[in-house]
Amino acid sequence: MKVTLDGFSARPLGVIWPLDVSWSWQQSVAVKVGQRITAEVIAIDLDEGHARLAMTATENPELWAFLKSRHRGEILSGTIAAIERFGVFVALDDGPDHPVFPGVGFITIPELSWLHIEAVSDVVQVGQRVSCEFLQFDTWNGEARLSLKATRPDPFQEFADSIAVGRTLQGQVTKLTPFGFFVQVAGGIEGLVHRQAPATTPEATPQDVVQVGDDVTVVVMDVDRERRRLTLSREQVAPDAR
Template sequence: MDGVSDDGAVRSFLETLEVGDLCTGVITAGDPSRAQAVTLDGFPTRALGSLGSADTVWGRGRTETYEVGRRITAGVVAVDLDEGRVRLSTAAAEHPELWAFLSRCRRGDILSGTVAAIESFGVFVALDDGPAHPVFPGVGFISIPELSWQYFDAVTDIVRTGERVRCEFLQFDTWNGEARLSLRATQPDPFRAFAAGVEVGRILPGTVTRLVPFGAFVRLADGIEGLVHPTELE
């Protein structure tokens, strides 16, 4: 097989794979403490799979090493068609129920659950239809920007522990084994309605809410704030 046709065969094979798929194969090269090459069943002529030292059990590090010649089952974390590589994670085999649940979720799905924990970086949600997470308080996670369209000082201004929420599924976070969620996506975007009713040059009344080194924030309507640059304040 020449180089051009071989590259075409690699691309065709990788196009059959999607993030969340389970693959089997054999580790053919590499150091267990670093990246290892994996020859996938279905394409034995080249090691297309890559298993890194961090691509293992979520949050706890590798529980066992995988020597050359070892057969493994792993989940597809990413597919790079241009480089002809597929990144794998053995976490899928460690927690098949969790991996299967997250693989079934599709962007736009509405998932319900209970706020399990609030952290400075986001909110964990225990999903009604999802399994428990092996490390985190909930399998669902809402980042700070996805909590609300409106500015808020504290996460507890939006949600509290134990509160019931309905969120939109954004993506399967294969690194942490989480369902990335958006609470604000289930609410109307106030900026769209606001922008539809104003035009450039119109004079708008507002209330200054914060002064910062780079200007002043002005509330123009409920959920709508604008920034006035220092050069425009005089």
């Protein structure tokens, strides 16, 4: 919706996106043309020539102030309040309650663990105490986006510290794809053997070479720490490279 700001009546200079109207969804349709409102400026769009406003800031001033004062990297503690298919709600020790959700803190599935997980319950349980790193203030939902994995060592970096290009490893095939297959070479560490690897022919598919569950010998071709990617090959190397 567009908003005409007091003192600037020439044209609407404010804009409020639907999710910035209210964190209580039932109230999000209550705004009417001509209604006076109070909102906080949360962004300036110079290209469009308007200010993005949030009525949620004045609807829940205590909660807004709490979330706005958090800093990236800050450690927040709380209790797992609810587990959903899209993430986990955390009731934080400090700060007010949320008007809609069971907790002000929220952890998305990718931020729960460095490792691939089959179920959220493999990592956390309702009622469990956790300490998480604050990532950002989600102004649309009124949440503190958190990361549990950020407070724990990254197993890939620990693996990278102990490995070198050219090293021969033993592993098990975990997944076949059109472009190659994945091999688990350590706990929670998988690498990709590209289809173009010398052990295969251009016409061969991964299914022609290996099957899921096969034990294979692979060679480390590249360790990308930044993207957390391990590239492997079934190419044989000289013994002194191992």
